[in-house]
Amino acid sequence: MPVKDMRTAINEALRQEMEADESVFCIGEDLVGGFGTDCGKDQGNAGSFGVTAGLYSQFGGKRIMDTPISEAAIIGAAAGAALVGMRPVAEIMFADFVTLCMDPLVNQMAKFRYMFGGKTTCPAVVRLPCGAIPGSGAGPHHSQTIYALMTAIPGLKVVIPSNAYDAKGLLVSAIRDDDPVLYFEPKALYTESCDVPDEPYAIPLGEAAMPREGDDVTVVAFGAMVPAAIAAIDSLATEGITCDLVDPRTTSPLDEEVILESVEATGRLVVVDESPPRCGLTADIAALAADKAFWSLQAPVKQVTAPHAPTPFATELELAHIPSPERITQAIREVLA
Amino acid sequence: MAEPEATGLSKDRLLELYRQLATIREFEERINVEVNAGRLASFYHLSSGQEANAVGVCAHLDNPADTIVSNHRGHGHCIARGADVQAMMKELCGSSEGLCKGRGGTMHIADIDRGLLGANGVVGGGPPIAVGAALANKLRGDGGVSVVFLGDGAVNEGAVFEAMNMAVVLSVPAVFVIEDNKYGEFTTGAYMTGTGDLRARTESFGLGVTEVDGTDLFAVHEAAGSVIDHARRGNGPAGLICHAPRFHGHFTGDPEDYRPEGEAAEARRDSDCIKIFRARVLATGQLTPDDLAAVDGAVTEAIDAAVAAAAAAPRPDPVDVAADVYVSY
Ligand SMILES: Cc1ncc(C[n+]2csc(CCOP(=O)(O)OP(=O)(O)O)c2C)c(N)n1
Numbered sequence: 001m002p003v004k005d006m007r008t009a010i011n012e013a014l015r016q017e018m019e020a021d022e023s024v025f026c027i028g029e030d031l032v033g034g035f036g037t038d039c040g041k042d043q044g045n046a047g048s049f050g051v052t053a054g055l056y057s058q059f060g061g062k063r064i065m066d067t068p069i070s071e072a073a074i075i076g077a078a079a080g081a082a083l084v085g086m087r088p089v090a091e092i093m094f095a096d097f098v099t100l101c102m103d104p105l106v107n108q109m110a111k112f113r114y115m116f117g118g119k120t121t122c123p124a125v126v127r128l129p130c131g132a133i134p135g136s137g138a139g140p141h142h143s144q145t146i147y148a149l150m151t152a153i154p155g156l157k158v159v160i161p162s163n164a165y166d167a168k169g170l171l172v173s174a175i176r177d178d179d180p181v182l183y184f185e186p187k188a189l190y191t192e193s194c195d196v197p198d199e200p201y202a203i204p205l206g207e208a209a210m211p212r213e214g215d216d217v218t219v220v221a222f223g224a225m226v227p228a229a230i231a232a233i234d235s236l237a238t239e240g241i242t243c244d245l246v247d248p249r250t251t252s253p254l255d256e257e258v259i260l261e262s263v264e265a266t267g268r269l270v271v272v273d274e275s276p277p278r279c280g281l282t283a284d285i286a287a288l289a290a291d292k293a294f295w296s297l298q299a300p301v302k303q304v305t306a307p308h309a310p311t312p313f314a315t316e317l318e319l320a321h322i323p324s325p326e327r328i329t330q331a332i333r334e335v336l337a
Numbered sequence: 338m339a340e341p342e343a344t345g346l347s348k349d350r351l352l353e354l355y356r357q358l359a360t361i362r363e364f365e366e367r368i369n370v371e372v373n374a375g376r377l378a379s380f381y382h383l384s385s386g387q388e389a390n391a392v393g394v395c396a397h398l399d400n401p402a403d404t405i406v407s408n409h410r411g412h413g414h415c416i417a418r419g420a421d422v423q424a425m426m427k428e429l430c431g432s433s434e435g436l437c438k439g440r441g442g443t444m445h446i447a448d449i450d451r452g453l454l455g456a457n458g459v460v461g462g463g464p465p466i467a468v469g470a471a472l473a474n475k476l477r478g479d480g481g482v483s484v485v486f487l488g489d490g491a492v493n494e495g496a497v498f499e500a501m502n503m504a505v506v507l508s509v510p511a512v513f514v515i516e517d518n519k520y521g522e523f524t525t526g527a528y529m530t531g532t533g534d535l536r537a538r539t540e541s542f543g544l545g546v547t548e549v550d551g552t553d554l555f556a557v558h559e560a561a562g563s564v565i566d567h568a569r570r571g572n573g574p575a576g577l578i579c580h581a582p583r584f585h586g587h588f589t590g591d592p593e594d595y596r597p598e599g600e601a602a603e604a605r606r607d608s609d610c611i612k613i614f615r616a617r618v619l620a621t622g623q624l625t626p627d628d629l630a631a632v633d634g635a636v637t638e639a640i641d642a643a644v645a646a647a648a649a650a651p652r653p654d655p656v657d658v659a660a661d662v663y664v665s666y
């Protein structure tokens with residue numbers, strides 16, 4: 001099977017869904033990169049991360065378009081276009097800037113179907129490159145995950161792929177889904193590769209993956225923390241400690257069943273996310289275990305998260321902010337102690 | 338040949354303005370070198386080519402209550418506002434002795450004691466903050482103004498529209514300096530801003546707007562003087578549009594696939610505010626080649642020292658990662 005990185009996998013999903021469905025179009029800042037310039041080339045930089053490369057050459061400016069720097073209007077327009085049956089894939093260049101379009105996301109597209117009495121759908125996708133790239137010094141305004149905040153909103157579906165294979169299949173499902181989907185792309189994983197089939201395939205939203213299976217501890221990790229958890233779990237395997245690793249892949253809908261089944265089997269739970277701890281995904285999963293698997297638990301649940309602080313610029317601070325495999329290993333040992 | 342006009346500025350003043358221009362240029366170019374050599378890791382938005390905007394505007398901010406609000410391309414604004422280049426360079430290296438203790442980095446340099454209310458990673462984040470600072474100037478009656486620098490791409494953020502309108506409605510001494518370098522990242526201003534007439538659009542909020550050639554420090558200096566004076570005298574907000582090219586890519590490492598071949602080189606050759614300044618003061622005889630060379634030497638020395646100091650500066654302690662968050666868990 002061909003090996004592709006996550007950037008390529010996302011690009012392929014966009015291209016194939018645009019080929020399959022005329023109503024799919026891409027809208028955002030600098031997706032083509034070079035609108036209005038006379039650079040003599042078919043496209044410019046193709047996005048800040050090169051994810052939309054080649055789409056303009058293939059589909060032209062009616063299917064992929066650069067916009068002014070106007071996040072509220074981009075997402076509001078995606079909501080409106082979706083409300084009348086188009087399938088926009090909008091991009092917010094860095095997930096941090098979702099704060100500039102909270103109204104169209106939270107008050108508008110999330111609520112259309114419900115508040116209009118179930119008479120409409122809103123098949124919009126919003127792509128959000130998110131999280132820190134360790135050592136990149138992107139700083140407080142270009143490193144946040146934000147996905148926990150959005151998971152809290154009824155009416156939004158939230159996807160966080162952790163590898164290239166899932167990235168493609170989940171984006172295909174997101175685009176085909178009739179409801180608004182926020183698709184978070186952990187920037188740290190853009191260059192990570194794995195086997196990705198050439199043909200289109202859909203991974204259902206709401207089905208967790210289990211990239212590692214074991215007996216002693218359940219580890220639940222999100223996005224960029226999945227590879228970190230794999231590193232931790234694989235290092236412990238040499239000592240005979242084995243873990244289930246649950247990658248929920250979507251935080252809304254959430255595959256509670258897979259998480260609970262695993263916790264019931266192992267009796268121990270570590271939850272890992274690179275976001276700060278309060279009101280976040282790790283607390284959410286810990287509460288799920290307390291609610292529905294309490295009698296199976298043999299140790300307190302451990303949450304491994306960033307500290308309650310913005311993401312700092314300096315490398316030493318940034319690395320102290322992002323949970324490391326060592327911290328995950330430590331947490332696994334603690335729940336076993 | 339007509340006699341070149343004297344500039345109306347004293348020799349000391351000219352030397353100081355030149356020092357600032359040259360310092361910004363040297364600072365930015367050195368960062369580019371450091372990034373290319375792999376000694377700086379982040380991405381930096383360099384302002385080479387746009388120095389005269391920062392210097393010409395900040396030259397008029399002599400009231401201690403004056404503030405500036407900067408943006409992602411903010412190194413020049415900070416230097417022109419008087420931020421210490423060593424402390425800035427340390428910040429860019431992530432040192433704990435940096436202006437923001439290494440926590441903010443290139444896009445968040447702030448020096449509150451000097452009325453530098455922060456660069457900004459969020460495009461369009463600055464203008465509402467400047468309106469607030471200017472509102473404080475008005476409420477306190479301290480005669481201060483707040484100047485915000487924003488790009489020709491940022492003008493299309495809703496928050497900028499709201500800030501401009503509210504500045505007019507509340508009649509606050511805010512000055513919106515729009516730096517038109519013809520690009521917002523990789524997309525042109527001409528494409529992004531529906532009206533080809535940014536000045537008319539800005540004026541439509543009820544602001545008086547002056548438009549200048551940002552490659553001419555003297556033009557910026559003069560125009561900024563009257564615009565800031567207007568706001569300072571309690572006549573409400575004002576706008577200044579400065580046209581000057583961006584010599585580098587959007588950020589260090591930008592492949593610039595969108596940029597016409599040779600455009601940046603041409604700008605360096607024909608539209609360099611420093612060359613234009615030098616030609617002017619030499620032609621009027623107000624400064625000599627030796628005067629300029631002395632400044633150049635001192636500037637190079639200062640930036641060398643800043644780079645060396647930054648490389649040797651202490652690193653932050655990881656245990657401080659959550660300091661200053663007011664609440665900890
Ligand atoms: C809210 C927000 N949207 C998008 C970006 C990404 N971005 C950073 S700079 C920039 C272009 C800004 O253009 P302009 O205002 O003209 O300033 P210039 O870079 O030309 O100095 C963009 C789109 C951002 N930082 N913040």
Ligand SMILES: [Mg+2]
Binds near residue numbers: 489516517518519
């Ligand atoms: Mg610009």
